[in-house]
Amino acid sequence: MSRRPIARSPALRQLRDEGFDIEVLVGYLVVHNVPYVNEQREVKRGVLFAALRLNNDVALEPEDHQCKWAGDMPCQVNGATMQSLGPSSTPMTIAGHEVKWNFSHKPALTGRYTDFYDKMTKYVEKISGPAQAAQPGITAINHKPRAPDPEDSVFLYEDTASSRADIVAINDKLKPLKVGIVGLGGTGSYVLDYIAKSPAQEIHLFDGDGLEQHNVFRAPGAVSGEELDEELTKVVFHARTYGKMRRGIFTHPYAMTPDKLHDLEGLDFVFLCMEGKGKRPIVEKLEALGIPFIDVGMGITIHGESLRGQLRTTTSTPAKRNHVYEKNRIAFTTTDEINEYDKNIQVVELNALNAALAVIKFKKLFGFYDDDAHEHFSVFVVAGAETINEDGDE
Structure with missing residues (x-):
């Protein structure tokens, strides 16, 4: 539960101050204890949900006229379904509540709600009207106190993107994870950008390099000249950047050498975003610890006056x-072959794509996305826009 949006939003404060039992959960405004009549003409209480629109945790005008409902279908006093709510059955779980219905009810006169106070009070009035006729005096207002916020989210403000898309339960599959990223170069920094916007409990950053002018051109966002003058390490800079939106980022400003391998213990997943040299002991340690990982890599060469190359993802x-050993799916040592990528050619879009492919596979492993191929080795060929998937489950 988060109280910050309630404290910062006049419409939500008005609901609370008038005695409605409200809270903000996973991007939804929740109104508890709303009385209604069910099909058996029993008076019961349900829970009303509306996806919030927030800016810096201040509630904006509602984007639509829809709400969700945990409870039986609200009915008239005689048990007839309240069709004016525009009900549709959409079973899902929101913050432990079994939601059964989606409602679509526009205000009769204006066709829109001015704010969330307007929206929720009109919905409550509509749903609870028959209950009040059947049982005079019953109300959704009970001035129930709520406990202080538990630290149940890594984000410093509400994740309203997930609630708007109704994927909160799916997103929560990533919530308990402790993720490591070894190497914060171009691809590794984009992996961080994507993982930082997931609810993963912890993100551990391993890299001993400094933030320098040439490598900021392969990183997400923009770095100022003043920030370059600070001569920060990559991990410290990126932790500071993403610390603006979330907790749980831990810095390890050193290379992953054999004497540091114990710092991988306790992680649930690791992204390896580094060159081949020194990678073998890390892989062996992850295997010994039973930790799943994804290794990424790219090869870029000059071909005439253009670039050719491919992106690799090994799971x-x-x-x-x-397959890692039998098919040499990971390059454990640097090769003598000319690789123009080593010259720091700026291919930021390929870094971002390589990272995106790795994070998509990571999310497949934890059930966020469906996985039909179950590939453990994938290559994207840039010139042909072709993806080759191999090493599926046997």
């Missing part, structure tokens, strides 16, 4: 690791 889990 290793406790259930499937043999």
